[in-house]
Amino acid sequence: MKRENRSLKLKAPRGTRDLLPEDMYLLRYIEDKLRGVFERFGYAEVQTPIFELFELFALRSGDEIRNSMFVFETGEGEMALRPELTAPICRLVAEGKIDVMTKPIKLYYIGRAFRYEEPQAGRYREFWQAGIELIGPRHPEADAEVVSLACISLEELDLKYNLELGDVAVLRGYMTSKGVDYEVQNKVLSALDHLRSRLRKLEVYSELLLKENDAHLLSEVKRFLYPIELRKRRLRAKVEENIPKELIERLEPDSRIYKLEELRVDEVREILKRNTEDLKLMEIISWCYEGLRTSMGTLKLPPDVGFKLLEALKLKSIRAHEVLEDAKEVFKESEEALREIERLNELIEYLDDLNVKSYVLDLGLARGLEYYTGIVFEIHVMGLGAQSQVCGGGRYDRLIAEFGGPDIPSVGFAFGLDRLMLALKMKEIYPKPSVPMVYVAPISDDLRGAALKIAAMLRNAGIACEVELMRRRIRRALSFANKRGFPFVILIAPREYQSGSVIIKDMMCGTQELVSIKDVTDYLRSRK
RNA sequence: GCCCGGGUAGCUCAGUCUGGUUAGAGCGCGGGGCUGUGGACCCCGAGGUCCCGGGUUCAAAUCCCGGCCCGGGCCCCA
Numbered sequence: 001m002k003r004e005n006r007s008l009k010l011k012a013p014r015g016t017r018d019l020l021p022e023d024m025y026l027l028r029y030i031e032d033k034l035r036g037v038f039e040r041f042g043y044a045e046v047q048t049p050i051f052e053l054f055e056l057f058a059l060r061s062g063d064e065i066r067n068s069m070f071v072f073e074t075g076e077g078e079m080a081l082r083p084e085l086t087a088p089i090c091r092l093v094a095e096g097k098i099d100v101m102t103k104p105i106k107l108y109y110i111g112r113a114f115r116y117e118e119p120q121a122g123r124y125r126e127f128w129q130a131g132i133e134l135i136g137p138r139h140p141e142a143d144a145e146v147v148s149l150a151c152i153s154l155e156e157l158d159l160k161y162n163l164e165l166g167d168v169a170v171l172r173g174y175m176t177s178k179g180v181d182y183e184v185q186n187k188v189l190s191a192l193d194h195l196r197s198r199l200r201k202l203e204v205y206s207e208l209l210l211k212e213n214d215a216h217l218l219s220e221v222k223r224f225l226y227p228i229e230l231r232k233r234r235l236r237a238k239v240e241e242n243i244p245k246e247l248i249e250r251l252e253p254d255s256r257i258y259k260l261e262e263l264r265v266d267e268v269r270e271i272l273k274r275n276t277e278d279l280k281l282m283e284i285i286s287w288c289y290e291g292l293r294t295s296m297g298t299l300k301l302p303p304d305v306g307f308k309l310l311e312a313l314k315l316k317s318i319r320a321h322e323v324l325e326d327a328k329e330v331f332k333e334s335e336e337a338l339r340e341i342e343r344l345n346e347l348i349e350y351l352d353d354l355n356v357k358s359y360v361l362d363l364g365l366a367r368g369l370e371y372y373t374g375i376v377f378e379i380h381v382m383g384l385g386a387q388s389q390v391c392g393g394g395r396y397d398r399l400i401a402e403f404g405g406p407d408i409p410s411v412g413f414a415f416g417l418d419r420l421m422l423a424l425k426m427k428e429i430y431p432k433p434s435v436p437m438v439y440v441a442p443i444s445d446d447l448r449g450a451a452l453k454i455a456a457m458l459r460n461a462g463i464a465c466e467v468e469l470m471r472r473r474i475r476r477a478l479s480f481a482n483k484r485g486f487p488f489v490i491l492i493a494p495r496e497y498q499s500g501s502v503i504i505k506d507m508m509c510g511t512q513e514l515v516s517i518k519d520v521t522d523y524l525r526s527r528k
Numbered sequence: 529g530c531c532c533g534g535g536u537a538g539c540u541c542a543g544u545c546u547g548g549u550u551a552g553a554g555c556g557c558g559g560g561g562c563u564g565u566g567g568a569c570c571c572c573g574a575g576g577u578c579c580c581g582g583g584u585u586c587a588a589a590u591c592c593c594g595g596c597c598c599g600g601g602c603c604c605c606a
Contacts, residue, residue, distance in 0.1 A: 084606080113606080121599080121600060127606065128606085130606095220602085224602085415606070416606025417606080418606075419606065420606095473564095480566085482567055483566085494564085510566085
């Protein structure tokens with residue numbers, strides 16, 4: 001008690017956490033549910049090392065991932081704690097450890113991953129992932145099954161969710177038909193995703209302003225607009241001859257953003273609206289005139305392609321068929337894109353067959369990761385704060401080949417178990433560890449041995465029980481048993497024990513019975 | 529890296545704006561009321577370097593400066 005807690009320097013590192021019994025129980029519960037669903041679909045569990053050669057993750061991931069890994073040097077090369085589990089699984093397959101002739105290969109995993117990032121709600125440096133990889137089929141029915149598997153998993157956990165479905169193959173198909181290099185495609189797709197999230201943000205601000213027009217929100221809006229304004233001014237000042245003048249002139253600087261608090265709400269919203277257009281324009285300038293950095297130098301996207309891609313941002317709706325109709329119109333000149341749209345059409349039919357009917361189809365959804373080649377999807381659970389995404393996945397047909405394995409297509413997804421835990425905890429009713437059925441308390445000190453004997457007998461018979469170990473007096477012992485929630489207490493009293501019996505007290509209703517020691521096990525079994 | 533909020537008893541927190549004798553509450557813990565009986569009973573008790581360092585002041589948990597740590601948000605993702 002008098003220990004100096006503050007002198008204790010050893011605590012769990014930032015971003016990690018200790019899972020207490022209640023947490024572990026919930027985690028195992030989720031694991032069990034997911035295992036059940038995965039195995040019902042024919043997936044088999046694998047486990048890969050917690051660390052891998054740094055190269056495995058560095059190979060295809062962007063610079064940001066590079067800096068967000070736990071890396072350490074060994075005598076046998078640079079190692080990294082895995083930041084995700086898809087790459088290790090692909091490595092495993094590429095190594096030829098699984099018979100790739102008999103397809104499909106269905107694998108699942110549950111394990112920890114590590115990222116060196118700033119911790120936040122639902123985001124840790126050490127976190128749990130559970131996911132599946134379907135290796136072999138390249139057809140839409142495989143995609144559909146994977147998506148429905150993710151949905152069923154959440155339904156099994158009794159969680160309400162929102163599914164967002166996208167497909168980078170359409171945009172890739174379009175770009176390919178326009179002769180855009182694969183690596184440039186990757187850059188554009190992640191840039192598009194980034195743009196998308198910033199545009200959404202502007203919308204959110206605009207809505208929030210109507211409700212809570214406070215200084216805090218305004219200063220946040222200001223901070224968001226400031227860099228945009230800055231870039232506008234720079235672009236205008238630069239006068240790069242290769243950027244068309246009419247584009248630059250559309251980017252009008254607006255010094256009103258420096259004094260937002262003096263403006264009316266509708267004026268601020270108007271500024272936000274104008275900035276959404278400006279953001280898109282600047283993206284075009286960046287892609288098509290300034291160029292995108294790739295391993296082969298700075299490459300530029302043809303302007304007509306750039307503008308076309310921006311149109312993809314509008315291809316988003318819960319009415320999937322309409323999105324596809326619009327997409328056909330937008331990409332009508334590209335046979336490749338049309339073919340992918342046709343395939344998507346097939347996919348949504350299959351989803352319908354699998355009862356996946358409510359989702360947002362969004363062709364602008366690209367998910368930051370660069371290795372996706374087909375469908376991509378995200379699943380969100382409301383109420384989790386900034387980290388609402390509990391699942392992310394998609395198709396990556398080139399990954400295994402990139403690791404030096406055979407050219408096998410695959411689809412997969414991963415759940416964030418930490419977030420699932422949060423989501424379940426928020427529901428108030430979530431599985432909690434059970435208390436042993438019986439608590440054995442002696443009434444006098446000389447009967448402590450007897451208590452141990454009785455407990456041993458019960459445990460032998462498979463009945464979970466605890467013995468009073470704190471030498472509490474009977475009153476405190478019952479109080480403790482009550483607080484812990486034991487259904488039954490066995491009181492060992494001198495007189496009764498002498499004649500071969502104990503007192504069994506039902507803590508629910510308060511009644512107690514004298515039971516002969518040899519009948520205790522059966523008595524408790526019958527009361528179960 | 530940037531923007532908020534926080535650090536006071538084992539736990540959850542009040543007190544801080546408006547500085548002032550022994551720093552509080554609830555829960556928990558220990559004991560008693562009751563030789564051997566819990567749940568919303570009563571009484572008593574233990575338990576604190578008020579995150580650290582410096583400054584202002586007759587006087588600092590309280591005000592100022594610096595630091596550390598924790599939580600939330602931006603970015604990115606699970």
